[in-house]
Amino acid sequence: MRRFAIKDINGRTLGTGVQGDYGAYVDWRPDASESDQTPVMAALKARKPIPGCVWLEPDAWQDGSDGRAVQDGSKEYLAEYERGAKDRVIIGKTDASVADGRSLPGES
Amino acid sequence: MSLGLGLGLGLGGGGTPAPFMQVTTTDTTQVWSMRLTAGATYRYDWGDGTAIDSYVGTGADQAIAHNYGGAGTYTVRLWIDDLSKVLRFNCGANSLTGTLPSFAACTAMTSFACYSNSFSSALPSFATCTLLTSFYCNNNAFSGALPSFATCTLLVTWVCYVNAFSGTLPSFATCVSLATFGCHTNSFSGTLPSFAACTALASFSCQANSFAAYATGAWASGCASFRMDTNALDLAAVDAILSEFTTGAGGRPAAGTLNLSGLGNAIPTPVTKAACIAALPGWTITTH
Numbered sequence: 001m002r003r004f005a006i007k008d009i010n011g012r013t014l015g016t017g018v019q020g021d022y023g024a025y026v027d028w029r030p031d032a033s034e035s036d037q038t039p040v041m042a043a044l045k046a047r048k049p050i051p052g053c054v055w056l057e058p059d060a061w062q063d064g065s066d067g068r069a070v071q072d073g074s075k076e077y078l079a080e081y082e083r084g085a086k087d088r089v090i091i092g093k094t095d096a097s098v099a100d101g102r103s104l105p106g107e108s
Numbered sequence: 109m110s111l112g113l114g115l116g117l118g119l120g121g122g123g124t125p126a127p128f129m130q131v132t133t134t135d136t137t138q139v140w141s142m143r144l145t146a147g148a149t150y151r152y153d154w155g156d157g158t159a160i161d162s163y164v165g166t167g168a169d170q171a172i173a174h175n176y177g178g179a180g181t182y183t184v185r186l187w188i189d190d191l192s193k194v195l196r197f198n199c200g201a202n203s204l205t206g207t208l209p210s211f212a213a214c215t216a217m218t219s220f221a222c223y224s225n226s227f228s229s230a231l232p233s234f235a236t237c238t239l240l241t242s243f244y245c246n247n248n249a250f251s252g253a254l255p256s257f258a259t260c261t262l263l264v265t266w267v268c269y270v271n272a273f274s275g276t277l278p279s280f281a282t283c284v285s286l287a288t289f290g291c292h293t294n295s296f297s298g299t300l301p302s303f304a305a306c307t308a309l310a311s312f313s314c315q316a317n318s319f320a321a322y323a324t325g326a327w328a329s330g331c332a333s334f335r336m337d338t339n340a341l342d343l344a345a346v347d348a349i350l351s352e353f354t355t356g357a358g359g360r361p362a363a364g365t366l367n368l369s370g371l372g373n374a375i376p377t378p379v380t381k382a383a384c385i386a387a388l389p390g391w392t393i394t395t396h
Contacts (some may be wrong), residue, residue: 024172027333040171045201047175
């Protein structure tokens with residue numbers, strides 16, 4: 001069983017979770033938006049191992065009004081995840097925002 | 109294996125209550141999202157012999173994922189101990205097959221989503237879910253008449269596209285906050301009701317149905333994406349729609365899309381179409 005935290009780029013925790021072979025559970029904070037949740041849900045759906053800390057950039061996710069953008073975005077996220085996943089990952093729109101070891105506010 | 113906040117709510121003995129929802133799936137990864145008021149309890153039986161997954165609502169969203177050990181058809185059962193405590197419900201994209209239960213007791217629910225599954229038969233009434241702001245039942249196999257959502261006056265997003273609904277579309281005139289409305293790719297027919305009261309409407313997709321007419325003054329002026337292509341609109345209806353957009357051009361966005369194309373719709377009177385194009389130069393206007 002692995003535990004993980006999901007934070008915004010300022011280090012504010014948006015949710016915490018656990019993941020094991022049989023599934024996962026994420027306890028979202030009340031102010032976590034659907035846009036915050038979408039990439040994490042996509043990772044769970046794809047059975048991707050969630051790293052210990054996931055950082056979400058502001059507006060990293062565009063929640064399409066009809067759902068199509070979400071699906072497209074999920075692919076984008078997964079591609080970035082593959083490139084960036086180590087022990088943590090930053091989710092953003094551009095390659096530059098993928099985890100690259102840069103210092104982040106609130107990072108311990 | 110319980111990954112949530114275990115409650116030890118067993119289901120043994122002859123007192124096993126009937127589940128709120130029972131569906132089958134072939135998707136070996138289930139991801140559900142639930143929001144219940146703090147303290148409200150619910151639980152899943154994933155149908156693969158693993159222990160019952162029990163959870164306690166927090167007042168915020170909870171994501172629940174279950175991984176099956178191999179391919180197969182599984183029966184998922186969900187118990188919710190007090191339906192009035194359901195605030196948000198999302199079982200989308202899980203390859204679920206079956207019928208939706210009644211959500212009539214979910215009177216505090218603000219968001220409902222069951223998109224991209226294989227739910228069939230009639231959509232139950234959500235008339236008592238008067239706090240709904242978003243509703244997604246798109247990409248399923250629902251059929252029959254669509255129930256009225258007139259009491260759901262807080263709706264902002266409502267979509268039912270890519271199903272097999274038929275009959276007339278009920279009025280959404282009381283849903284004055286609607287911003288996104290999508291009912292395309294169904295078998296709706298008859299007269300499209302007026303959406304003029306939905307002044308926040310920004311996106312309207314009603315294409316690929318069998319609408320033959322529309323209510324005069326049907327559309328709010330702020331809507332910048334309007335699709336009613338591939339329907340069965342006669343000449344009078346097509347000309348009337350173009351005329352409405354022409355006369356109301358001053359109040360409409362500078363750019364937008366008006367699509368009345370498709371073989372089922374009549375070819376408009378050329379002068380009527382030309383007037384509409386002249387009145388809305390920033391718009392893409394397409395007709396048969």
